[in-house]
Amino acid sequence: MDLTFYNVDQLCSRVNLTHDRPLIDLSDVTFFRPFALVYLGMFLRYHGYHAGRGIGFTVQPPVNDQARAYLAQQNFWERFNFDPASIQGEKLNRFVTSTSLNDIVDIERRPNIAEEIGNEVTAVLRNSAVSVKVSTVAEVMIELVDNFAGHSNRSLAAVAMQYYPKPRQVVIAIGDCGIGIRASLASNPRHGYLAQAPHYKAALDAFEPLVSCKSEGGTGLTIVRDEVANVNGSFVLATGDGYVKMNNRGMIEAGPMAYDLPGVQMEIVFPEEP
Amino acid sequence: MKSIPIKQLCSTCVTRRRGQEAASKLRGQMHVQPVEIDLSDVQMVSASFLDELVCQLMPYVGSGNIVFRVTDADMERKLQQVAGIRSAPLFCRSGSGDIHQVIPKSPPTYKLTYVIAKTPEHDESGPPS
Numbered sequence: 001m002d003l004t005f006y007n008v009d010q011l012c013s014r015v016n017l018t019h020d021r022p023l024i025d026l027s028d029v030t031f032f033r034p035f036a037l038v039y040l041g042m043f044l045r046y047h048g049y050h051a052g053r054g055i056g057f058t059v060q061p062p063v064n065d066q067a068r069a070y071l072a073q074q075n076f077w078e079r080f081n082f083d084p085a086s087i088q089g090e091k092l093n094r095f096v097t098s099t100s101l102n103d104i105v106d107i108e109r110r111p112n113i114a115e116e117i118g119n120e121v122t123a124v125l126r127n128s129a130v131s132v133k134v135s136t137v138a139e140v141m142i143e144l145v146d147n148f149a150g151h152s153n154r155s156l157a158a159v160a161m162q163y164y165p166k167p168r169q170v171v172i173a174i175g176d177c178g179i180g181i182r183a184s185l186a187s188n189p190r191h192g193y194l195a196q197a198p199h200y201k202a203a204l205d206a207f208e209p210l211v212s213c214k215s216e217g218g219t220g221l222t223i224v225r226d227e228v229a230n231v232n233g234s235f236v237l238a239t240g241d242g243y244v245k246m247n248n249r250g251m252i253e254a255g256p257m258a259y260d261l262p263g264v265q266m267e268i269v270f271p272e273e274p
Numbered sequence: 275m276k277s278i279p280i281k282q283l284c285s286t287c288v289t290r291r292r293g294q295e296a297a298s299k300l301r302g303q304m305h306v307q308p309v310e311i312d313l314s315d316v317q318m319v320s321a322s323f324l325d326e327l328v329c330q331l332m333p334y335v336g337s338g339n340i341v342f343r344v345t346d347a348d349m350e351r352k353l354q355q356v357a358g359i360r361s362a363p364l365f366c367r368s369g370s371g372d373i374h375q376v377i378p379k380s381p382p383t384y385k386l387t388y389v390i391a392k393t394p395e396h397d398e399s400g401p402p403s
Contacts, residue, residue, distance in 0.1 A: 006394050114289050122318075135348075139320045142288050146322070200388075209359040209381055216329060219359055223321045226355065226381055247395060250382065255389040 001028040005236045005243075005267060008036040009259040012043045021058045022047075026071075030064040034160040034173035035236060035267035037074070037104060041158050043261055044080040046177035074104045079158075104160040109149045117159065118142040125170070130163055132170050132270045136227050140268060143220045144174045151213060152178025152263060168272040175265035181206050181239040184213045199242030200254040207244065207252075228268055237266040277310040277343065278303065280319075287319040293326025300331060307339040310367065314345040321352045328356050328364065335362055341373050342366040354379035 003011065003026070015022050024040075044057060059077065062068045071077070107113055118138045125134045141159070148157045157176035164171065182202035186195035191211065194202045205211045207225050212218030225246060228235055234248045241260035245253045248271070280287055283296035303309065311327075313319055334340050344350050344366050357364045357378035364376040 004394070006392055111291070115286050115292075118288055118318075135318050138318065139288065142320060143322060146289050204386070219325050219356075220322060222359070222381055223355070225384075227321075229382065229384075243392065245392070246384070250384055252384045252386045253389055253392070254386065255392055 002031040002033060003029045003036040003040070004033040005035045005039075005238070005245075008039045009238070009257040009261070012040070012261065013259040015043075015057075017047060021056050023058045023060065025060040026062050026067075027060045029062045030067050032067065032070060033267070034104075034162050034171050035238075035265065037076070038158050038160055038173040038175035038267070039238065039261065039265045041076070041080040041104075042175045042177040042263055042265055043259075045156075046262055048080070076104075079104070079106065104158060107145060107148070107157050107159055109152075109155050109157075113149050114142045114146040117145045121161065121172075124161070128163065130170055131272045133231055133273065136231050137170060137172065137270050140224050140227055141172060141174070143224050144266060147220050147264070148174065148176050148178070151181075151184045152176040154178035154263070170270045170272070171267060172270075173265070173267040175263065177261065177263035180263055182242075185211065188213045188215065190215075198256070199240030199260075200244060200256065201242070203237060203239050203242050203244045204252075204254050224268075228270075231270060231273075233268060233270045235266060235268040237264065239264045275308050275310050275341065276303070276306050277312050279312045280316055287313070287316050287323045289320065290322050290326040293323040294330060296323075297327050297330030300327075304334055304339070307334070308341060309334075309339065310341045310343050312343045313349055314343050319349055319352065321355055324352055325356045325360065328360055328362050332360075332362065335364060338363065338365055340365070342376075344368055350376065351379070355381075 015024055061071070107117060118141055121141045122134055122138045125132065125137060154176050157174060160173040162171045180199070182194055182197065182199050185191040185202055185206060191205065194205065207221045209219055209222045210217030229246065229250045232248050234246055236245045237243060238257050238261065240262065241257045243255060243257050278300070280296065283299045284292045286292055328335055331340060342353055342364065344353065350366060350368065353364050353366055353376045356362065357376045358380045365373055366376050367373045
């Protein structure tokens with residue numbers, strides 16, 4: 001089974017959080033899409049520590065060798081089962097230094113974090129033989145990291161970047177378990193009505209120009225949408241129990257997720273140029 | 275016309291924060307008008323940066339006292355985006371050419387559907403084999 005945007009929310013909804021050590025069954029998983037990795041990571045991080053519950057999860061690891069090795073290589077359990085407030089600096093450094101196209105890294109909220117991640121993404125892509133428009137990938141990443149730093153009210157997020165040679169695409173994913181798009185927008189009195197709206201409605205509005213928690217209005221997600229469409233890319237975004245998806249023909253779809261996970265989790269696909 | 279390289283105003287040309295930083299330094303130099311903001315010697319200028327710069331300098335931008343010097347079509351496309359979103363009359367000069375008004379570009383219209391249960395599309399690329 002591939003764990004992707006289409007089923008990772010269902011997997012999370014089946015986890016019984018009332019148990020002392022809730023079970024996460026990944027035994028059937030043979031492939032982790034970046035979105036699923038980040039979404040599952042945020043699920044663990046949110047319920048593990050952000051909710052103040054200190055839940056320890058029991059994990060049924062993948063039977064598939066490659067899938068199991070992939071999680072180990074990404075330090076997946078250690079990465080998402082820690083308390084970001086108490087982790088030692090040395091260990092965090094190991095988690096936040098990207099070395100290749102196939103890494104997942106944690107990002108801390110600090111003033112220049114978006115520029116730093118943008119520089120790293122640019123360097124990694126330029127040092128590889130991947131023929132995507134590097135400036136577009138970097139700009140989209142910068143916008144999304146800036147959104148996390150400016151709006152999530154959380155100190156830590158995760159970013160994953162993968163290159164798939166067969167479909168010839170670069171895929172990035174970013175996720176946090178912060179306040180999410182709806183609460184952020186509703187903090188602006190102009191968009192206060194969204195506090196009672198479905199999450200997907202708030203997410204759709206966030207892609208419109210000048211819709212922001214700031215009074216002067218913002219353009220971050222509008223730019224992301226238009227830049228991704230401009231290179232025939234696609235994206236999925238989840239926030240709370242809603243999602244917005246744009247395919248590579250610029251068609252947008254919105255609806256409910258099976259699980260209500262706080263924050264924003266997003267995956268963007270950049271196809272290589274012919 | 276006084277020409278100011280953007281590199282003199284900020285270390286990078288991405289993020290709103292840098293746009294704010296550049297705008298606050300530019301305000302101090304607006305006693306001589308018009309001013310050309312030279313974007314030609316930077317590798318990357320983000321739309322957010324430009325948007326913030328334009329918003330902060332709207333009184334000068336609106337009166338046509340600022341001209342953006344660009345070198346590639348992509349940079350002018352971003353100026354068009356900002357002009358469209360902010361309804362701002364922006365002017366630019368490509369290379370050594372004449373100054374012209376940027377044609378505002380509104381965001382594209384996207385077809386929207388609501389669905390109850392998400393399902394993968396058939397044409398979506400799967401995992402690597």
